[in-house]
Amino acid sequence: xxxxxxxxxxxxxxxxxxxxxxxxxxxxxxxxxxxxxxxxxxxxxxxxxxxxxxxxxxxxxxxxxxxxxxxxxxxxxxxxxxxxxxxxxxxxxxxxxxxxxxxxxxxxxxxxxxxxxxxxxxxxxxxxxxxxxxxxxxxxxxxxxxxxxxxxxxxxxxxxxxxxxxxx
Numbered sequence: 317x318x319x320x321x322x323x324x325x326x327x328x329x330x331x332x333x334x335x336x337x338x339x340x341x342x343x344x345x346x347x348x349x350x351x352x353x354x355x356x357x358x359x360x361x362x363x364x365x366x367x368x369x370x371x372x373x374x375x376x377x378x379x380x381x382x383x384x385x386x387x388x389x390x391x392x393x394x395x396x397x398x399x400x401x402x403x404x405x406x407x408x409x410x411x412x413x414x415x416x417x418x419x420x421x422x423x424x425x426x427x428x429x430x431x432x433x434x435x436x437x438x439x440x441x442x443x444x445x446x447x448x449x450x451x452x453x454x455x456x457x458x459x460x461x462x463x464x465x466x467x468x469x470x471x472x473x474x475x476x477x478x479x480x481x482x483x484x
Contacts, residue, residue, distance in 0.1 A: 322454035325468030344413035352376040352419040375399025396428035421451030
């Protein structure tokens with residue numbers, strides 16, 4: 317099953333983590349591969365460190381072009397492409413029941429990785445493995461391929477007042 321959490325509202329990563337909790341509760345194994353976020357730690361890193369059936373891979377170098385980012389675009393692009401290769405290996409390993417590709421839609425929108433290459437990876441998804449794609453502006457082809465697509469709509473969001481344990 318392919319699930320997409322997209323939209324401008326908060327909660328895409330949080331919803332995917334909730335899905336992981338549900339999966340883990342059923343005795344399944346899950347992994348989250350983050351494309352843009354990192355290298356900082358957030359609440360989920362600390363919590364899930366205690367659960368050997370859940371793994372988080374921080375593939376990103378942080379936000380691209382905002383929030384004091386000074387890295388060259390080429391470094392972000394190289395890192396995102398390597399993260400997609402890691403995701404493909406994890407998918408093909410068949411070791412996980414649930415795979416979350418966090419902020420992959422953003423990585424595509426920023427042209428760090430191509431929509432075409434992501435679709436190639438998704439078409440290799442073995443039967444019985446569920447995958448979640450998160451991030452704003454999910455490409456139409458991803459939505460067309462998905463079994464479930466949910467759009468988070470922003471009503472109010474005071475980002476400048478972000479709170480540890482709630483926002484990250």
